[in-house]
Amino acid sequence: xxxxxxxxATTRILLxxxxxxxxxCYANAQNSKTKSVAAPEVVPDTGKVSLxxxxxxxxxxxxxxxxxxxxxxxxxxxxxxxxxVNILQIxxxxxxxxxxxxxxxxxxxxxxxxxLIHYLKQTSPGATTTTTTGSTTAPxxxxxxxxxxxxxxxxxxxxxxxxxxxxxxxxxxxxxxxxQQSDSTKIFLVSAVSKSFYTLLLTLEQINVLKxxxxxxxxxxxxxxxxxxxxxxxxxxxxQAEITLNNTKAQLKQANENVVPQYAALxxxxxxxxxxxxxxxxxxxxxxKSIHIDTLQQLQFEKRIEYQILNTSKxxxxxxxxYYRYSFLPTLSAFYNYNLAxxxxxxxxxxxxxxxxxxxxxxxxxxxxxxxYRINNLHKAKLQSQILDWQQTDLKSQINVxxxxxxxxxxxxxxxxxxxxxxxxxxxxxxxxxxxxxRQGIVxxxxxxxxxTNLINSEINYLNAxxxxxxxxxxxxxxxxxxxx
Numbered sequence: 274x275x276x277x278x279x280x281x282a283t284t285r286i287l288l289x290x291x292x293x294x295x296x297x298c299y300a301n302a303q304n305s306k307t308k309s310v311a312a313p314e315v316v317p318d319t320g321k322v323s324l325x326x327x328x329x330x331x332x333x334x335x336x337x338x339x340x341x342x343x344x345x346x347x348x349x350x351x352x353x354x355x356x357x358v359n360i361l362q363i364x365x366x367x368x369x370x371x372x373x374x375x376x377x378x379x380x381x382x383x384x385x386x387x388x389l390i391h392y393l394k395q396t397s398p399g400a401t402t403t404t405t406t407g408s409t410t411a412p413x414x415x416x417x418x419x420x421x422x423x424x425x426x427x428x429x430x431x432x433x434x435x436x437x438x439x440x441x442x443x444x445x446x447x448x449x450x451x452x453q454q455s456d457s458t459k460i461f462l463v464s465a466v467s468k469s470f471y472t473l474l475l476t477l478e479q480i481n482v483l484k485x486x487x488x489x490x491x492x493x494x495x496x497x498x499x500x501x502x503x504x505x506x507x508x509x510x511x512x513q514a515e516i517t518l519n520n521t522k523a524q525l526k527q528a529n530e531n532v533v534p535q536y537a538a539l540x541x542x543x544x545x546x547x548x549x550x551x552x553x554x555x556x557x558x559x560x561x562k563s564i565h566i567d568t569l570q571q572l573q574f575e576k577r578i579e580y581q582i583l584n585t586s587k588x589x590x591x592x593x594x595x596y597y598r599y600s601f602l603p604t605l606s607a608f609y610n611y612n613l614a615x616x617x618x619x620x621x622x623x624x625x626x627x628x629x630x631x632x633x634x635x636x637x638x639x640x641x642x643x644x645x646y647r648i649n650n651l652h653k654a655k656l657q658s659q660i661l662d663w664q665q666t667d668l669k670s671q672i673n674v675x676x677x678x679x680x681x682x683x684x685x686x687x688x689x690x691x692x693x694x695x696x697x698x699x700x701x702x703x704x705x706x707x708x709x710x711x712r713q714g715i716v717x718x719x720x721x722x723x724x725x726t727n728l729i730n731s732e733i734n735y736l737n738a739x740x741x742x743x744x745x746x747x748x749x750x751x752x753x754x755x756x757x758x
Contacts, residue, residue, distance in 0.1 A: 344467060399620060490517050564742050580672070
């Protein structure tokens, strides 16, 4: 009886083995009928280029001379070559020259003149006539001559003039205003160059990450393909691997294309010639150290360049008010005139006899009634001063909003950076474990795809957060008026 049971069990085992062999052969036959599968695409060399070394990307601005610029070098170059900075430097020189023009009336004014005269009607001998030279009248003795020539020299010196007083007091303010406008542009330039530099570095580092991912996904695709050919996994496994690889390659291609306009944007804000090329270089360790900033600092409006410019405008407006307030004061000046009178009845003998005369004196002018010109201008200047007061109030509110927004963004993104840094480590660990489990046949390939996607997203999100924090730091420094140039 026992022998019979053993024979029956053995028969069933052999029958099951035969059935399994038949099913395997049938499956292989079915596979041979499907469309042929192309060999895995050859993945190009994707060795990572660390940002610790000079970064160069093909067709993205490589300089044959091997010139590499750090962030500070880009800023220094921009301060010397950016058109806006040079224009404002010229404006400073214009303000200084304008002051010299306005103050030139404080120096002695010297003029020379001469009148050649042919008398149509002569006075009787011994009578006196007057000759006019410039703005003054000097006596000249007439001998009843037909011809006359009266050269003269006039010297005047302003002693007191409300217009000259206003020019003297406002002169340093105009230069200060031009300098502050130049400083404002330099602050904007530092911010713009830094952000453009960080944007370019972000794309370059994304390229490095996508290169690593492309190489890894290419390996996964080849493994899945060979496993499928060996009948170990289903056809969809290597197809899903190919989809993931294609998506990563498309992202890598797009990132490489984005580098070109980002280089162009950086060159534009630097004032760098478009026909020349350069590469960027950055120390990753230094970059990580530079993300920190003291968030406990108190906001001081006086440190903002916009606030300083507005204060200078208010000082200039105060000088305008004082000018119209004291414009009723008289103008006082001194003058000296020297004249020569040449007279003769015959023109060839005109210069044979000369009659010199000279005078010195003071000139005073007092405005009595100007049609309410001074009063209306004084009222207008006071109204304009009130506008500046309200603008200062509004500017404080704007600065406070800008500061609180920049601070909130920095704190939020800084915390997000720390969380995403942990996510990168976890994603790499998960991807490593899931890949091992898939090779051992424990989990389906869908888990590998999910782990790969999470790894890419975590790495890209971390890079975005890192450079976002750097940009937020620039915004916060600008809002607090702490950007140095």
